Amino acid sequence: MSYFPDVPKIVYEGPTSQNPLAFRHYNPDEIVAGRSMKDHLRFAVAYWHTFRGTGSDPFGPGTMLRPWEDGTDSVAMAQKRVRVAFEFIEKLGCPFYCFHDRDVAPEGKTLAESHQNLDAVVRVLKEEQQRTGIRLLWGTANLFSHPRFLHGASTSCNADVFAYAAAQVQKALEVTLELDGANYVFWGGREGYVNPYNTDLRRELDHLAKFLHMAVDHKKKIGFTGTFLIEPKPHEPTSHQYDFDCANAMAFLRTYGLEKEFRFNVETNHATLAKHTMMHELLYASGYGMLGSIDANRGDPLLGWDTDQFPTDLYTAAQVMLVVLGQGGLGAGGLNFDAKVRRESFEPIDLFYAHIGGMDAFAQGLKIAAAIRQDGALTEFLQQRYASWDNGIGAEIEAGKHSFETLTAYMLQKGNPAPNPSGRQEMLENIINRYL
Numbered sequence: 001m002s003y004f005p006d007v008p009k010i011v012y013e014g015p016t017s018q019n020p021l022a023f024r025h026y027n028p029d030e031i032v033a034g035r036s037m038k039d040h041l042r043f044a045v046a047y048w049h050t051f052r053g054t055g056s057d058p059f060g061p062g063t064m065l066r067p068w069e070d071g072t073d074s075v076a077m078a079q080k081r082v083r084v085a086f087e088f089i090e091k092l093g094c095p096f097y098c099f100h101d102r103d104v105a106p107e108g109k110t111l112a113e114s115h116q117n118l119d120a121v122v123r124v125l126k127e128e129q130q131r132t133g134i135r136l137l138w139g140t141a142n143l144f145s146h147p148r149f150l151h152g153a154s155t156s157c158n159a160d161v162f163a164y165a166a167a168q169v170q171k172a173l174e175v176t177l178e179l180d181g182a183n184y185v186f187w188g189g190r191e192g193y194v195n196p197y198n199t200d201l202r203r204e205l206d207h208l209a210k211f212l213h214m215a216v217d218h219k220k221k222i223g224f225t226g227t228f229l230i231e232p233k234p235h236e237p238t239s240h241q242y243d244f245d246c247a248n249a250m251a252f253l254r255t256y257g258l259e260k261e262f263r264f265n266v267e268t269n270h271a272t273l274a275k276h277t278m279m280h281e282l283l284y285a286s287g288y289g290m291l292g293s294i295d296a297n298r299g300d301p302l303l304g305w306d307t308d309q310f311p312t313d314l315y316t317a318a319q320v321m322l323v324v325l326g327q328g329g330l331g332a333g334g335l336n337f338d339a340k341v342r343r344e345s346f347e348p349i350d351l352f353y354a355h356i357g358g359m360d361a362f363a364q365g366l367k368i369a370a371a372i373r374q375d376g377a378l379t380e381f382l383q384q385r386y387a388s389w390d391n392g393i394g395a396e397i398e399a400g401k402h403s404f405e406t407l408t409a410y411m412l413q414k415g416n417p418a419p420n421p422s423g424r425q426e427m428l429e430n431i432i433n434r435y436l
């Protein structure tokens, strides 16, 4: 039984190929900068968008044609959908996938029933993982769709909702372990607030930290060795999401003694919603050894929300890969396409085009970044720019040998600082463009 009978296995045909169902740049076994493309990029398909996305938007209902759907939200349909998903992921040649508990299995009438539903689907996921060799990059719990979470989950004013969320995360974590997931993600969902008059902000943040500490305890208890990842996002659905950006989330983690237990899953569209570039967020996380994984997508510069489009911008892809190569890879992390086809792209084949485009963009970004690094022009310039810190007064300051008073004495004697070098922004941007 095939759900995509007209689509062959997607293969690499090279940059001159005109075949829209082939890779022009993603050549999984090709070695770039000492490692195969497959190992550098570690692509993942996002179950929620690709297999649960309907195409609905605030102005109208879903549009997606998904011939395998029978219109029910049954466990049987969920199990069948897993077969569809794995046929898709296998044909695409994508090594990983990611899911929320409620994407893969329907919510039951009670927590116990939800757990049972999940177990029934996890059996099929496991079977398909074994059959195909496709692996779980990360699992997570959906703590934002059901109306019980309307005030948030661990930051809800309702203590029972905190307890429910704890039970749900415990289960999702255990399922992730069972499926040998490489990471577990915490995106804030509705952890944040809209109205300052009905919100005890400090109390909610204390509760969020308590919840994450419990998650860490349970992780250790069950022996899950994957990485815990926080996925910051500044707004949406709430006005003030508690994990605003990497810098804010770092401050939160450190405040509550959690910084050693978490890293970040950085998403392009979240970075831009925070009025950052993706590269800024990645550099920040990476600079502190906190970059764990990436949600690769993009926003629409003319729309102010998380449009989750497929990443096709080579410039951004190259910047992302510059940072990833700069830190020696993503380790157990990967590039998850947290992206959905447009409402107007409603046929199943569009799912292939979308992922092929994203994979090719990042494969090209990888090659561009590797070439830039090989050439060394950027790294040399950067080193040069900070040369005043390599010896003399700069090195002494870095070594902690100075105070305001000794620096005053130094400057009084010297009179004026050495002249500044040019920043050479335009020249550097031209260098990048040489490789595009």
Ligand code: XLS
Pocket (backbone or CB within 6 Å): 100, 140, 185, 187, 231, 233, 267, 295, 306, 338
């Ligand atoms: C939503 C988030 C979400 C997370 C997983 O904006 O990107 O999809 O990646 O909960």
Ligand code: NI
Pocket (backbone or CB within 6 Å): 267, 269, 270, 306, 308, 338
């Ligand atoms: Ni998002």
Ligand code: NI
Pocket (backbone or CB within 6 Å): 187, 231, 267, 295, 338
């Ligand atoms: Ni995401």
